[in-house]
Amino acid sequence: MSDEKQFKQRNEIAKKMLNEYVKTLRDAFGKFRLIYSIHNLIHLADECLNQNEPLDPFSMWEFETANSSLDEFTKRQGAYLQQSYPLL
Numbered sequence: 001m002s003d004e005k006q007f008k009q010r011n012e013i014a015k016k017m018l019n020e021y022v023k024t025l026r027d028a029f030g031k032f033r034l035i036y037s038i039h040n041l042i043h044l045a046d047e048c049l050n051q052n053e054p055l056d057p058f059s060m061w062e063f064e065t066a067n068s069s070l071d072e073f074t075k076r077q078g079a080y081l082q083q084s085y086p087l088l
Contacts, residue, residue: 001045002054002055002056004053004054007048012045014044015046019042022034022039025038
């Protein structure tokens, strides 16, 4: 889904694989344990077609990667804003 040349041609394959992955998780952990973000995986292939572009331009990967630098000055993971307030 990230390849500019193939995200449309291989969309059905990606969709089937994502659906199978979510079903496997459901079978392993129970349907009530599937969190919203895991459920959203089944819509990811369709969203690439809706956006008419590969996954990377509208994903949050870049933000999540940049977020890792916040770990350097925080005492615990998460709550970055609260922990960075005294530094400002």
